[in-house]
Amino acid sequence: MKKNIAILMGGYSSEFDISIKSGNNVFKHIDRTKYNPYRIFITKEKWYYVNESEEKVMVDKNDFSVLINGNKVHFDAAFNIVHGSPGEDGLLQAYFKLLAIPQTACNFYQAALTFNKRDCISALKPYGIVTAKNYFLNKGDAIHENEIIERVGLPCFVKANKSGSSYGISKVKTKEELQPAIALAYKEDDEIIIESFLDGTEVSVGVITYQGKDLVLPITEIVSENEFFDYEAKYLGKSQEITPARISKQDEENVKQLALKIYKTLKMSGFSRSEFIFHKGEPHFIEMNTNPGFTEASILPQQAAVLGISIQELITNSIEEAISKEA
Structure with missing residues (x-):
């Protein structure tokens, strides 16, 4: 029997439109032989389901269900691709934990910690993680x-x-x-x-839970046409994202081990993408994203593709890992 999967998109932050693109990409690529996908839009004013005819049905937040053609639909899992609040700061994670509904992102504490850049670097410094001043x-x-x-x-x-x-x-x-x-x-x-300011090569390292194990994805080098990797560079083509990164084997191994150490130290699960800058030859940790972009052009799917992992396989793995974690 196919599982009902809520694809959560939108959110309360400036990243709303980016999250919609990510969510629609998940909806496009999800394996419909295994899952019944439902697009759920999260806004400050309301949460609602949108069907194929673009009709809106309000979500009952008491049990996270929707009423469709007189039938109450419950969900086996939620694919959380809400960037920013409330999908990346722990709020949705805690909500679903209370309802005992599996969701694909990390747990609520890890989400809250990593979303707060100051708290995250403060928590990592005792473990020898080097950051900017x-x-x-x-x-x-x-x-x-x-x-x-x-x-x-x-x-x-x-x-x-x-x-x-x-x-x-x-x-x-x-x-x-x-x-x-x-x-x-x-x-x-x-x-x-x-x-x-850290002068050096910027790289992005994806670490995910894949088939029950922590997997470090191929590294992406970020070359921005602008002063830094800003919104235009990320989403409007003002950058080169080169995978695998043009760094030495030793630098590659060092930053991979560092990214994995951070993932394990924070007791992460699900998707993550951490940013580093090689300053004076040493990788400096900048930040971690726990719901990174998931469009066709996004970095994490690009990295997975180098390993031969398709977007559909990423989605399926993420859903099944979430369900097994809550079992």
């Missing part, structure tokens, strides 16, 4: 420009602490650019992380 700000804090520059130097990056797809991020080259960059970041979040 950083400075933290909360909305309402006094901004001491000289103190910030003394700590992280120039140029530096100003980032919204809990945001993805490079929303709310600026590269700051002068003291005069610092205040506007902070103001931009506060539009996305009330917490900010300011990091030193």
